[in-house]
Amino acid sequence: MVQRIKSLLIWAGIILLVLFWLPLLALIRLFDRESVRYRTGKWFRKLGYVISKVNPTWNIEIEGSKNIDDRNPYIMVSNHLSNADIPVISNLPWEMKWIAKKELFGVPFVGWMMKMSGDIPVDRSSSNKRIGVFKRCKYYLDRNISVIFFPEGTRSRNGKVNRFAIGAFDLAIREQIPVLPIALDGTQDCLPKKSWVFHPNVHVRMKVLDPIPTAGMGKEDAVELVNEVQRRIASQIAEWRGVAVEDVQGISS
Numbered sequence: 307m308v309q310r311i312k313s314l315l316i317w318a319g320i321i322l323l324v325l326f327w328l329p330l331l332a333l334i335r336l337f338d339r340e341s342v343r344y345r346t347g348k349w350f351r352k353l354g355y356v357i358s359k360v361n362p363t364w365n366i367e368i369e370g371s372k373n374i375d376d377r378n379p380y381i382m383v384s385n386h387l388s389n390a391d392i393p394v395i396s397n398l399p400w401e402m403k404w405i406a407k408k409e410l411f412g413v414p415f416v417g418w419m420m421k422m423s424g425d426i427p428v429d430r431s432s433s434n435k436r437i438g439v440f441k442r443c444k445y446y447l448d449r450n451i452s453v454i455f456f457p458e459g460t461r462s463r464n465g466k467v468n469r470f471a472i473g474a475f476d477l478a479i480r481e482q483i484p485v486l487p488i489a490l491d492g493t494q495d496c497l498p499k500k501s502w503v504f505h506p507n508v509h510v511r512m513k514v515l516d517p518i519p520t521a522g523m524g525k526e527d528a529v530e531l532v533n534e535v536q537r538r539i540a541s542q543i544a545e546w547r548g549v550a551v552e553d554v555q556g557i558s559s
Contacts, residue, residue: 312363313503319360324415327353335422342449343424347401350423354396363504364496366394370514374486376400377450380517381478384488385467385539386456390496394510395454395488402452405439426453436473440480447481457532465494467540468556475531479523487515487535489542511546515539 331353335346358364374380382402384395392404404420408427411417426442443453457470478485492510497503515538523531540555547554 309506310503312506316361316363316504317502320357323353323356323360328415328419331419331422342446342451343422344401344451347403347423347425347451350419351396351398351401353419354393358390358393358397361496361504363506364390364394364508364510366397366510366512368397368512368514370512371516374398374400374514376402376452379447379450379483380452380486381447381474381481381483382452382454382486382488383457383470383474383535383539384454385490385543386458386461387465387490387492387494388461388496390493390510391456391490394490394493394512397512398514400452402454403443403446405443405453405455440473440477443477444481447483452486457535462494462556464556466554466556467536467543470532470536472528472532475528475535476525478520479525479528479531482521482523484517484519485531485535486517487539489513489515489539491543491546513542515542 327350331346331349334349335343338344338346358366376399384391403423404425405428406420406425408429411420411425411427424446426439428439446453455474457474458468459471462468475485477483490510490512492508495505495508496510498505518531518535520531536555537551541551544551544554
């Protein structure tokens with residue numbers, strides 16, 4: 307019962323934050339003259355950061371490189387465990403455009419803010435979805451804005467690092483942009499599936515791994531790059547859990 311009351315209060319806080327942030331972001335967007343909507347996007351990420359701090363049940367530990375210039379673009383890639391991944395990653399003090407399924411952009415309030423911030427929708431029903439997404443990513447990368455992918459495509463159901471799609475890595479090689487891997491663990495325990503009650507005392511870990519340069523790589527190197535990034539993320543999670551990499555790594559790409 308106590309945890310239900312705490313969860314109700316947390317959800318009330320989240321709803322109030324979203325209601326406050328929408329007009330604030332609209333005002334910032336009005337005066338944001340950059341075509342990449344840098345300021346608007348960065349303020350939208352701050353919402354995720356504040357949401358993660360409103361929840362006292364989440365203990366977030368962040369490690370890794372602090373010397374990242376968010377106007378020196380990267381293809382950022384992270385494993386995907388739950389909806390909590392987004393506010394947790396938003397603790398990083400950088401602007402990055404998120405690639406997300408088209409349906410999310412129609413969600414009231416949050417979807418509207420995603421549109422204002424210039425995030426990139428993916429129409430999964432379209433056979434040529436990669437073309438439009440890559441063009442939009444290139445637009446941002448050319449203007450010194452990073453983009454972030456969940457290359458698994460959907461949340462892992464078993465806590466493992468599952469198959470990575472090759473698209474983000476093809477893009478990184480084509481544009482000669484370094485890949486910045488991000489390892490996450492613990493977010494799968496933040497909110498149980500089909501429940502609104504937050505788990506108490508959840509320890510979330512996030513680590514920004516070393517960037518992987520793609521200069522000089524060709525298309526033939528894409529699969530090796532995918533597997534290397536997947537291996538690095540899985541190795542970090544295995545180290546946290548105290549298990550073998552094989553116990554964390556799902557199907558290879």
